[in-house]
Amino acid sequence: MLAVDNIQVFYGAIQALHGISFEVKEGEIVTLIGANGAGKSTTLRTISGLLRPKSGTVKFDGMDITRVPAHKIVKMGLAHVPEGRKIFPDLTVRENLIMGAYTRTDRTETAVTLEHVFQRFPRLKEREKQFAGTLSGGEQQMLAMGRGLMCKPKLLILDEPSMGLSPILVEDIFKIIKEINQLGTTILLVEQNAFMALQIAHRAYVLETGKVMLAGSAAELREDPKVRSAYLGDVVDIA
Amino acid sequence: MGGGEKPPPRFKNRSITAFSGFGPLYRNRQHSLLGVDMGVDVLEHVIGQVINGLQLGFMYALIALGYTMVYGVVKLINFAHGDVFMVGAFVGYLGFNQWGMPVPVAVLTSMAVCAILGVVIEKIAYRPLRYAPKIAALISALGVSLFLEYFCSLKFIFGPNYRVVQRPFEEVHWQLAGISISNIQVMVMVTVLFMLLMLQYLLYRTKVGMAMRTVSLDHDAARLMGVNVDSVISVTFAIGSALAAAGGVLYAIAYPQIQPFMGIMPGLKAFTAAVLGGIGIIPGAVLGALIMGQVETLTAAFLSSQLRDAIAFGILILVLLVRPCGILGKTETEKV
Structure with missing residues (x-):
């Protein structure tokens, strides 16, 4: 591969x-x-x-x-979750995840992926509307990984x-x-x-x-x- | 452009300095603050000046947005931005005074021309220096600024002289509860508010807007999301320049004299406004611009018009001494 x-x-x-x-x-x-x-x-x-x-x-x-x-x-x-997570602190958790699907054009499919990511990381669902910069280190790592998964x-x-x-x-x-x-x-x-x-x-x-x-x-x-x-x-x- | 006719004669009876053009704004100045007719008149006068300040501030806001957005995505002060504003004013003027366009069409034409100009400036003068030391891009920006000023001063472009803008419509003053407000002031404020709303929509509700926000936070992270950073930067220059162009056309209508160096002072003021509000922060640019507009107008009206710029820039220095990151700026926290 x-x-x-x-x-x-x-x-x-x-x-x-x-x-x-x-x-x-x-x-x-x-x-x-x-x-x-x-x-x-x-x-x-x-x-x-x-x-x-x-x-x-x-x-x-x-x-x-x-x-x-x-x-x-x-x-x-190919998704790369970089060192130091590099999440977007001024965007909400949800917006960060949506950015992960930036290259995708299929809206309904993307929504399904978003649900999967929320299932895998329930904490992100709880914090959906929060600015990503307010998350703890572990939550930020989950967000970075979730964001990486958003492009399937x-x-x-x-x-x-x-x-x-x-x-x-x-x-x-x-x-x-x-x-x-x-x-x-x-x-x-x-x-x-x-x-x-x-x-x-x-x-x-x-x-x-x-x-x-x-x-x-x-x-x-x-x-x-x-x-x-x-x-x-x-x-x-x-x- | 306009080659066939003579440039308008310079005014003999009014002293025009390079950066005046505030004639209509201050024409009705009353030196009554310390005089006899205190009371209701003074209040109305103050409110009238506040409205003048709003008009000026809103125009600064359109320019300041370009500075702050461009700074946001490339961390560069585009010192040619004031000159893009000048080109915008000229194209608008040519549009409705010489090519017979209706004002909205002239505004849109000017915005389109300047959007292209902004993209070209970025491609030629800034992109090759993206990874060079910041000072190189800064010098390049100053070069572009001077180039635009002197190039536009050439006879076969706009020419070096002042041109008097024939307003496409008469200025009408309305009296509302003793407060005077003009159709031009209303037009400026409505247009700018509309553009601010559009910008807000673009940034927070569209894909390209979200991409712009991510690029302003972290180029590499944005790339890893699949964002084409180069095109987002181009789009940012296009939008910033188009806003400046709209500001230029409004300015030409509100203060109807234009010349190729007219962009310098509004450009500096708008830059100051952007820094005052917190460079890179969009609401900060608008807030800073509104403050600058008020400070300038009120100083000119009640203290002295000579002190106008000194006080405006003095405030910048003071604010930066207390809050180096600007009014809405976030104090940089150390990254772990």
Whole structure:
């Protein structure tokens, strides 16, 4: 469904990605894990068209989207829930969700999707008319995810959905991600919380300073000693 | 345009400074505040001046909206905006004085011409500098402003001289309970209110309006929703410029002398109004403009017309010292 091939991305003169390649197959949850500055968000922003790679290609659903502008990529069925949620604070919760369906023209169908989103996130229904800026962090994350679902994406990209949330909320969010996936949406998940990410993902890639260092099934990586010590807080056998 | 005829002679008996054009507004000034006829007359005079101030303020509002909307979506002060207003005034004037259009048609023509002008300005002068340091776009804006002023001063465009606008209809003053109000004042206020309502509808009830609001909050997030940010910016310039054009035509009817540099002062005043109300905030622009209109008119009527601009801009400085983000501006909270 998504194939990223050897992308190199620069911020000015600084190279952020040194040739990253990976793929996401239909129906999967794939996670990219890695420390701050490893290039996870940059990778996602390149996929969704906010950044242009200097070289390499991004293919989505069989089409080359490397040079396609971001707003057209959304229309192709790729939703990106960005880091820091980026909800629209001065718009109401409902308006935020409607914006998520901006590319859709089928009004009645959109209304159905809105109902589904409200069913999945009842809190959003309660706060429908409130300004999104007044929501709590967890509610904002739900709004960002709900907004992403409003375009009925084939691929949902989530950047740090657990950031800044309490452990209970993190559990909730991951449960919801898994449910969304089970209903047929492919998911690309970036997380610093590698422990949680590796529990729900099928496969994972470990990024370090703009390169893919390790790849494998989530189960394999959970057992990998390097991953355990670097990302899962394992403090055993340093000697 | 108007090539065949001589430019109207400059007035000899009235001193015209570059930014006057307030003749009809202050013609009936009474120096009676400290004089003998205090009482009902004074109250009526004050109300009359407040109405004059409303008329001026509403016109500033049309210009201020363009500043604030453009700032909202591209975080840029479009210093050429006052000159778009000037072009609007000229096109309107040519429309009803030379091409024989009815006033509403002249207004719509002027709005259309300026909408295109605004889009072109953005494409040529601002878009290539979108990711350059802000100062570059600012200098570019000043360049566009000067270009429009001097280009329009060329003989084969509008020419450098004042032109006297023949009002398409006679000014009629009505006395309502002793308060004088003119048909022009009513026309200005009704037109501006109508446009404000239309703008409100556009922003809050249409898809493009919602897209504009999201672009003003976060370009990248708007892109991720599928919003074509470039076209939303173009639409914003078009709407802002069209409003300024409407303001220009109304201005030409209300203060019927126009020339290519007429946009500078109203432009600055409207910019001040936008900042006063809180730049980027639409109700703020209207509020700021109404305040500016009142301050200016009342100062001119009761203190001194020379102090008019000094006090208007002095208020701006004061407000910004106390509330740097403007009257309705939100104090920026640190993002987590």
